[in-house]
Structures are given as structure tokens and as C-alpha cells.
Amino acid sequence: MTANRSTSDGLHEATLSEALGPRAARTRQGGRTISVGIVGATGYAGGELVRLLLNHPRVRLAGLHGRNRDNVPIADSHPHLSATGLVIDQAIPEADAIFTALPHGVAAGMAAAIVARGSALLDVGPDFRLHDPADYPRWYKFDHPAPELLAEAVYGLPELHRDEMRAAAERQATVIGLPGCYPTATILTLAPLARAGLIGDLAVDAKSGVSGAGREPKADLLFSEVNESVKAYGIFTHRHTAEMEQELKEQGERGSLGSRDANPGVATVDFLPHLIPMTRGILASCHVRPTRPVTQAELDALYAEAYRDEPFVQVVANPPATKHVYGSNMCRVWCRVDPRTGRVLALGVIDNLVKGAAGQAVQALNVLFGLPETTGLEQYPIAP
């Protein structure tokens, strides 16, 4: 593992002087190494970013930030990564790209300073996902401190916004709001239906592993509370609802060339997340009453067309289980019409910490820096 091992000595070697300037850095990467910093490296998403980036052939870790840490070995936060020899600091790293994995509201406050240094900002948190600034007080209970950056931010789901992301890489301020875990699974599962204007009534019933709730010690996340139990939570108020509505509505508008009437069903999403006794994985079960009768052949064509060239979305023949994507950046989707009732069921699975967080962030990095999207993400799922 020595090839990938970064020493603590090397962590702060990255300087802006070695870069050709951020814009060029992001677009004309010949064989150059991309320096990357992680702000908020002590959480689960931060740990996954480290794991994935250490296997990325073009990335050099320029620094790992953790609140109130001063040269603390990574083993304190991530014992499984102790062999890396990395350390965590409270300094914000200087790098070509900065990943922020922080509680909501924190990255928004740091963003201006980060982009001013020429770094591309890829926020794993929610601070740059919602286009309408009014959605932040509404769903997240804070006023967005950087609405001008928000206006430039791109929703970082490559399968839907690849071109916008590439365009953002050319800008002075590159800000990517990476999707939430539930929206990633849900939007990829429903986008073909949304674009076709087929979603009438919609209930998204999602099941998640516990790691999505983070690693703050909370009583209801204790093993003894979660094990042998299932419950719904965030009922009617889960913040990811806003993202789903934003994106599904936009897909509907794209599909119908802007005619909102063509796709009235996606105005609101009936989203219900559940906590189940597992660590990783999300299954989004999407119950759709279609706007008109559909055939299976039609559905098959829609999904094949949508994802034919996507390396990380697999349209599968059998209902997917979260175990089929564990540890990988894959999303598997499956869609069927019930011949008895005419309703449509669409299922999608991801690993919430990979395609739902760190893996998608690396995929977005690859888009911004002109690399093949699969770079560093080639690992197959691990099972059983």
C-alpha cells in the first residue's frame, strides 16, 4: 500500500503556486495530479472520501481538516485507515478542490473564502443543493449566507447535470452542491418517468442504513435501539424532500419543454424515510400512479435510453437489493408496471456513503477535472 500512502510530512506541500490557476487546473489536466482537501474529514462521509481518494490515481491528498484537531492521527477517527499514516488538522487545506462534509449551514459560511483561493468547492452537505434561497429558511431553518454563490452552484448529479458541471469548471467560482443520499437514489430511479411526464401520484418509501444519520452519539442511534426494529422518521418534514421536488419537477419540465401542466403529479413528493437495522444502503421504493396507461415495453425503452451510457447506473432485470451495490458507486434501478392494477413501481438502490455521498463526490471531481468518470471508482460491490 506504500504507493498510495501519504505521509504527514507531505500533507501541506500543495500550494497555489504549483497550480496553473484554478480554471486551467480543472480543465486541462494532462497527467497532472489534482490536489484535494477534505474539510470535515472525521465523519463517515469524510472517511469514505479518504478511502476512495487513496485509490484515485490522479489525486494527491493535500490536507484533512477536523474541528479542533491539531495533527491528530487519522486512526482516532477512522481506525480502519490507520495504515495510511494520515493526520487531521484544523487548518483549511489549500488545494485544487475542496470537499466539505459538514453540518448544514457551515460550508455555506466557508464557501466564499474557499473559492477565493481558487479551489473548486464540492459540498457533500446540503448548502448548495437548493436553487431557491427561500428553501433554506423553509427546510433548513437558516438564511443562506452566500446567495450569490448559491446562484452559481450546480446540483452535482452527473447523470442529470454533467454539462452544467463541466461549464461550472470553467467559471471563476466553481461550486457543486452534491445531492443527498435519498435524492440520489430517488431521482435516478424516477428521472426517466419524470421526463416522460408519467408520474401522477407519487409515494417514495425509502429505507436507509444507519450510517446516513452520521456519527454523533445520539440515544436513538445506539445499537440496542436500532437493532431488531424499524421505524419511519422525518415524517412530512425530511429536508431531502425539497431536493427531490426541485429535481423531479425540473426533469418533468425538460421532458415537456417547459409545460408544467403536462406533469402535475410531481408538484409534491410524498416522501417517507425509514431507519432499518443495517449500516449502509438505501432502497427507494417509488409507488407511481401513472398519468396514463403505460406498457412494460415503453418503460423498458425509457430506462434503457436514459442509462445506456451511464457507467454507474445499471438497469437490472431482477428487483435490486442494497447488498448488490455495497461499497461501490453503483446505482441499480428497476421499473415495472403491475398488469393487475396499472400502477408503476420503480425501485432503486445505492450505497448511501458511496454513490450517496463520497463516491458521487469523486465522480463529480472527475467531471470537473476532465477525467473519465470512473477513475478511482472501479471497485466492484463487496458481498456477502
Place this chain on the structure above:
Amino acid sequence: MTANRSTSDGLHEATLSEALGPRAARTRQGGRTISVGIVGATGYAGGELVRLLLNHPRVRLAGLHGRNRDNVPIADSHPHLSATGLVIDQAIPEADAIFTALPHGVAAGMAAAIVARGSALLDVGPDFRLHDPADYPRWYKFDHPAPELLAEAVYGLPELHRDEMRAAAERQATVIGLPGCYPTATILTLAPLARAGLIGDLAVDAKSGVSGAGREPKADLLFSEVNESVKAYGIFTHRHTAEMEQELKEQGERGSLGSRDANPGVATVDFLPHLIPMTRGILASCHVRPTRPVTQAELDALYAEAYRDEPFVQVVANPPATKHVYGSNMCRVWCRVDPRTGRVLALGVIDNLVKGAAGQAVQALNVLFGLPETTGLEQYPIAP
């Protein structure tokens, strides 16, 4: 535990001669002991029946049947019950009441012989749940061998059919088709809405522990396959759908005095069960688009009215988790209208092996024999 301990010697003491005849036995139980046999005692439901009946102050176990067994200690099937000293035999016990817990189609074939001996038959399996004989070839792929008994059978959900069950106890042939686990959770969760004609579009997204799948060794039920994974199964074809549609339709008709038009939404149920990595418990998440706008006060009144006097249905203030009912015969239900979208969400939890199988069977026994319904079922849930 000696008080409850049955010895193998005592297992076959029960004879018809000691009974006053089945009809009287079921209706005028002064302090008399009810003799009970279990056919198919080696499965999970059978084991739970033994566990519960050993704590039932009015029941004497008259015999435990298992295929191809001859005086085999119960420890072979249920090591946790080895202290009972019970044995399992291939003889069908003679008793006041016989519980059958068998693969579909088997109890139907035995039923005539059992009721001919004067025993009340309580089938934990599906053979007497569906009123329309045509539903058996349609959903279960067999022709019902005893349609005349099926015509007399009562759907054994006491909260909905208590009076019919009591009436059945007076008949010569008493046959109770005990509800499936998913239908129990779903119907109790939705009955107040169904009776009020409020269910428009309906998606029932259910999550179950693995014990509901029985204990036949199947590759996809292995620990390594189920653990750290969630998947949907039985998509569009799960047999419990038929029960839900039968009962919800009937509740709708009751509520609207027979006018089917008043409640068109429940014609079909979009039912999707999931297997999650836990052993016991079902959560039914019922996504309802109401037939008209409703207020929370209206919903609260409907549920309070429906379940005020029910000892085993608790209308709760917080969203229920399956852990809240583990090991008990309780069902917890919760219903809310989403003020943002106007949709209604109803949640219900049970322990699939207790209220979803063995506990409900004991509750039904209590109804048939005129005992307080809670007899032998007073145990509180066990947590964590």
C-alpha cells in the same frame, strides 16, 4: 415453571368423553380447562403457540403434531422450550380446539376430519381466510378442497369480526381463518379510514422481519444474504394482497352501508412487502391519497372511536417502531394528515409471530371460548 410444565405422559389424556360436547365447551366455560392441540408445531408459529399457551391459565396442551415425528422431544425443533418436557408426535391431537400452522393447502385437506371430531379449528395458515373459493386458484394455485367449510369460516381478526366469531362458536363446525401477518398490520392500520370512505389511492409499503418467511432452509434466507441488505419481494403477486382487498373493501361497504361507489379507492391495494435484516416485526407504512380533504381532528376522532375499547390496539402519539411491540400481542397505529400536501399517512406495527400469528390465534381462542380476550396474552413487549 412447574405449574405450567406438561409432561409427555399427560399429553394424550384429553379425550372427547371428558368434554361436554364442542358447542357447550366453547360457550359456557365456567372454570373448565380447554384442551388444545397444535398441528404443525415445529415451525416458528407453532413454537410461539406453545410458548404462549404454556402461560395460558385455562389451557391444557393436549398434543403437539409434527410431520413424521414419533415422540420426539420439543427441544429438537425449539431448543428454547426444552425445559417444558413436551414431545412432538405425528398423531393429530384430539382436543376442544386445534390450531393448524401448515403450508397452504394442507389444513384445508384436514379440516373436515378435525371438525367432525367436534374440535374448533383455528387455522394460522391461509386456507380459510378468503371468502371467495375462486381466490384460492387465483392467488394460491390450488382448488379449495372444502368449499362448504370455507363458506362457514370466519376471518379471525377479533377487532373486526368478534361477533361473527362468537356466532361461529355456537355452530357445529367452527372454523376460523386467522389473518396473515401483513394483513393484520395493514387492516388494523387502515380500517378506520376504510370505514369512513377516506381511502382514495393507496400504497401499502410493508417491512418485515425474516421469521415471517418460515424456517425452511432457503439460500436467500441465510444470515449472510439477509444481513446488511434490504429488498422488496413478492412484487405484484404477494398472496396477502387478496386478504387486504377483501377486508378493506368490506370495511368500506360497512361504512357506507353497502354503497360501493362511496369508496372506490380500495378496489385494489398496491402492496409491496420488503425483507429487512431483523427477525421479528412488521411495519406497514400506508400512503393514502384521501377521497376528500381531511383534518387531523377528524382522523384522531376516527381512530379513537375505532380502538377505544380494544385491549390490543393502541393509538399512539408518536410514530411507532416494531421494537415497541416485540414479543407482545399489541398493535400500535398512528395516523396523520400532511398539512403541506393533504395526503394521509397511517403507520402500524405488530410482532409478526404474535399479533401476526400465534398471539392472534390465542386471542381468537379466547373469543371462541368466552374468556377475556387478554387471557394468557398479558405480557408486555420486551425491549431493548
Place this chain on the structure above:
Amino acid sequence: MTANRSTSDGLHEATLSEALGPRAARTRQGGRTISVGIVGATGYAGGELVRLLLNHPRVRLAGLHGRNRDNVPIADSHPHLSATGLVIDQAIPEADAIFTALPHGVAAGMAAAIVARGSALLDVGPDFRLHDPADYPRWYKFDHPAPELLAEAVYGLPELHRDEMRAAAERQATVIGLPGCYPTATILTLAPLARAGLIGDLAVDAKSGVSGAGREPKADLLFSEVNESVKAYGIFTHRHTAEMEQELKEQGERGSLGSRDANPGVATVDFLPHLIPMTRGILASCHVRPTRPVTQAELDALYAEAYRDEPFVQVVANPPATKHVYGSNMCRVWCRVDPRTGRVLALGVIDNLVKGAAGQAVQALNVLFGLPETTGLEQYPIAP
């Protein structure tokens, strides 16, 4: 469940005036109800005490204490018990018997006041387990504040100290130090060998469910940390070691009539506990190098003799699993000599929250008050 339901109004009815005085209360219980209070009712052991005592035919709950609580519904701490209608208060209940389930050092500070009111004190915590006051600073890092009470305290493992417990019930100050969960499993598993002087070298390798660690939110008890992992903890320093050494040594001395030389091996226990991904249950795997060659027949005789009349210790023919005792007060033990190596292996399982905590406390209550030991503890294990 109404029979057992205590209303909040009734919680404080118990007064000393209604008692005949503590000594008589504990020894001449005709059919009288025993009033019981729980101090520290919000933890897992407290919840189990409530669950078990509500099924105890001779007990009335006189009050539930929780720090900084004022008439708070029990559902806040124990949602599964919400149907009881009980409340939690910060007052110390007055009652015939007080169970304390508190962090170490706290019950010791309260004990004098509790026994001064004539209540029998049954401490589920460790404050009265160790006979030598010097063991408290050594193992628990506090000086015992009530050494005179400690001197009168009895180690509350009925299978070993039943007579001493009965004698304690006659005293003015009745104090029972209930055993820890690991010691319960280990001592019951090894006592027959210890008494026979057979334990030479001893390694106790124990595996515990997570509930034994309590419900304080700690990062390393989060589901995502515990799931899919096993680790040893408390290495060389686990406080339960002191109890095991105290009791095994005493058993050895009993067996050899005080000759310490006869049983040198139990001077120290090589105790290693592990945290495994389950909620309840302890398996103690005891690796013994015997002091002399033994035969299986000799071992069988020792165990049969030791536990023939014990309702809660079952000497089993097959290696026990923790699932075999889940939710019950049973301990299962199994002991074999390896014909190849001559070593002896003894295995024991309990439910750490029942026989390892709350159930054993109720068993001790029954001993003190002259009731059959199984009263209120008749429930069979629940499986799967």
C-alpha cells in the same frame, strides 16, 4: 392488561404505616402485596424490572424514580411500556423493597437512608457486591461510603447464597448486592468445578450483547460501529473480574473446607469480555485446565448434583446458544472434558438483562419475602 396497570394516582399510596414493619414484611408474607420501588428506572435494567414486576402477582409498584424527572410518563424512557400508564419521579419511593439500578457509587451513598426507612435494598449495581472494602478503590476508583452496610450485604446469587439471603431478610438492615451480568453467567457455569477443586488454569472468554453497556449515548455503541464487528474490551481491568475471583475462591474454599491450597487455580481469573453485534445475551466460554484428570461421568455428576433443584439453571445436553434463554430468567450450562487433550470446557448462557440483572433481582426479592423463587418469572424464552 388492566389487572396489572398501575395508575399514576396509585403510585404513592404505599406508606410505612400500612406495613407491619420491615422485618415481618419480609418473612411472613401471607398473601400480602409487596410494595416495590425502583430507583433509576429509566435505564435498561430499570425497564426490565418494570416489565417483570408488572407480571408479578404479589408486587405493587410503589414508585419509579429517575433523576430530574417530575411526573414524566414512562413512555419517554420506555416507549414499549407506554400502555402501563406509569410515571417517573425524582422522589425516592417508600416501599417494602427498593431496587437501585444506578451508576457505581450512587446507590452506596443512598443506602443508609433507604434501609433506615425499613426498606430492603436490592442493588442491581455493583456497590454491595464485593466484601472487601479495599476492592472498591482498587476496581471502581471510589472509597465505599458505607462500609458498615457493606459488611452486612449478601451477594445476591440465590443458587449460591440462598440461606444467607434469607438470614439477611431477618435483619434490621437488609442489603443485597446483586451480581453483575458476566459474573452470573461465569459463576453459575464454574461453581461445580470450583467446589470440586478442579479449576487449574482458567480463561473466561465472554461475549455480550450491547445492552449490557447501558443506554448512555457513546460513539462506540452506535449501531454503525457495533454492527458487523466484534472486539474485546475492558482488557485486564474489567470490574466484574473482582466478583468472579471473590466467588470462585469462596466456592473453592467451601468445597475444600477452607484449604486454599486445594484450589490454587482460581486465585486469579483471566477474564476477557467481548462486545458482539446483538442486543441481549451473554455466553461465557470457560477454558479450564483441570487440576487433575477428570472423566465426563464425574463432571456430569457434579453438575447434576449442583443444579438438580434449581428452577433457573438448566444443565443441557447440547452446547447452549444465547437465543435459548432470550427474555427469560434461565441460565443454561454445559460442561465437557476434551478426550483428546484432557482440558475441560464449560459454557454458560443467560439473558444479561434478565438473569443478569432484573430477573435475578426479582428472584432475590422472592427469596427475601418467602415466595416461591419462580413467582413472576415463569415466562419461557422467546425465539426466534
Place this chain on the structure above:
Amino acid sequence: MTANRSTSDGLHEATLSEALGPRAARTRQGGRTISVGIVGATGYAGGELVRLLLNHPRVRLAGLHGRNRDNVPIADSHPHLSATGLVIDQAIPEADAIFTALPHGVAAGMAAAIVARGSALLDVGPDFRLHDPADYPRWYKFDHPAPELLAEAVYGLPELHRDEMRAAAERQATVIGLPGCYPTATILTLAPLARAGLIGDLAVDAKSGVSGAGREPKADLLFSEVNESVKAYGIFTHRHTAEMEQELKEQGERGSLGSRDANPGVATVDFLPHLIPMTRGILASCHVRPTRPVTQAELDALYAEAYRDEPFVQVVANPPATKHVYGSNMCRVWCRVDPRTGRVLALGVIDNLVKGAAGQAVQALNVLFGLPETTGLEQYPIAP
């Protein structure tokens, strides 16, 4: 993932004619691709081999064998690998190296034919682990059909037998008996102590995830049986005991230059494996009574010396958890003397399917073919 994707067309391209002959192939691999076949690819170890080999830059999969399969997509056995497009056949692949992952006795029967074709044989099963042919009838209940190959086989634990493995690569018949999962963890954990003659009495108490038991559907491996339970199994008779005794004895002899008396303790191992409710991972807790008093400094020196240059053995400062190595080829070991008792505790963890099976097999392949041992095994553990 296209770079790694093998098509079914390419699967049988490998022919002996393209090889330079087995001996040279194994020793002078310039940049040449190694063709590899897997016999028994449908089990868990087989699936892991595929996952790892697809990430191996120098390996080409020449064929996957499964009994009674004829061009069956890999998704039937390993849904998580469906994106590979691989198929499984009943033909034995021709390749530079053949991995066999089969029930005991099967690979031994095939071995002669495989090596006759010039393939190196790496058996993941037990057929070539034990040097003494008499151990096969004794522990495995079959007579070894190829004792002459067994005589040439090397025990494939690179950390102990790297040089012998390299020598075997030069032979006409190259046969590697890859270690079992428990022995891998145990031997690596204890080798430094064994070589130093420090192991007096020894109890190895091991805990394993369920995947080690394979994927044959057995009742006691069902989720509902394993979940929330722990049990010992294979008591006194587990076949891996033979390997541990063989290797620890040999290490002792090496350390003492052949004097058996110097290290009498390791003559027999008191080995006790446990099944715990997780999928992957083994923790070996090794309780050692040392042959003489030792200091921690001495132990630290022994372990540092033994594993200083080993890429896959990490001597750690804190007690290891299996989660720290999940999905990786790492083994973590930790060793301490108890200052109170003088006993020594050594702990070791591995992922049973990686370092305990497929990963170790790939490491052995790298040794045989002169590649850096970490090739294809650089992935860090995945957590949480």
C-alpha cells in the same frame, strides 16, 4: 469499469500454447498477463476471488467453473457482480494458475490433472494444508488420494512460508494449500510467541462471521437462527485445529532449532470457534500462559521484529476490531502481558473471506509469479 470487464467471448482464449511453459511463466513474468481460472466459483470464496482478480492489473480471468453450469451468467450466483458480464461453466479452465474453492476431498481428486496441464494449483480448501497424510482420515474422514502431491505442497501463508512458496513455483508441480480462515488469524497472532518458545498453556477462543460457513442452505444458518444469538460449535473437533497445531509446532521448532522440549505447550491447541451474528470477520482471542515471565517490552520487540516488513500484518496499539479490516487483506495483531496475572493475551483480526480466503490466495499468486505481494490487494478496509 470497462477496463476490467471480461466478456464471455474472451473467457476461453487462454491456451497453453500462449504460455512459455508453466515454470517460466511463474518466475519470469515481465509485464505478461497471468491467466487464472477459478474452480468452484459460485461460493462466497469464489465470488471474492472474482471481485479481487478483476482489480488485479496483471491477471486475466480465463474461466470460472461451477458444477453443472453451462454458460450461466455470474449474476445467478453473485448478483453484485452482474456488471462484469462473466459466465460460469462446468469446464475446468486452462490457465497459468487455477484456484480451487471446493468442499474437502474434491480438489485433491482433481489436482493431478490440473498440474499435469502445467497450471499452478492454489487450493483455497483444506486438501493440501496438512503435511501428514494420516491427518486427513483423522480430521477430515477421507484418505488423501494424492499423497505424492501432498508431499510437495506448501502451506500458503506467505508471512511464514514465502521462500518455500517461491521454491515451489520453480517445480514441475506447484501446489499451494492455502490456510483456513481461523488458522490464518491464529497463526499470525501467535507465531512470534511460538517462535520464542513462550506459549505454555494455550486457549484460542475465536469468533467468526457466518460467511465462513459457506452458502449451502442449512437451517442453523438462517438469519432468524443466527441473529441475536451466539454459540460455540465444532467443539473439540474443528478441523482447523490440525493446521494450527502443525504450524505452531513448526514455528516453535524453528525458534528452538528443532528442540521440541523447548516449547511443550503448543503440542495441542484448545481451539473453540464461535458463530456470531455478523457476515464477515474473525477475531482470534488467544489466552496464553507463558512458559516463563515476560515483559511488555519483550513482546513488543518480538512482534515488531516479526512483522516489520509485512505489508498485510499490522501490529496495532489498540485492541483490534474486525471492522478495522473489513473487505481488505489486512491482519491486525495486538499482544499484551497482564501485569496483574502475568498471563499473555494476543488478539488478531482478519476478514475471513479476504485474508482468510480469497485475498490470501491472490497474495500467494503474487508470490508464485514474482509480483509485489500487494498487487491487486491495495484496497483499504471499508468502514463503517
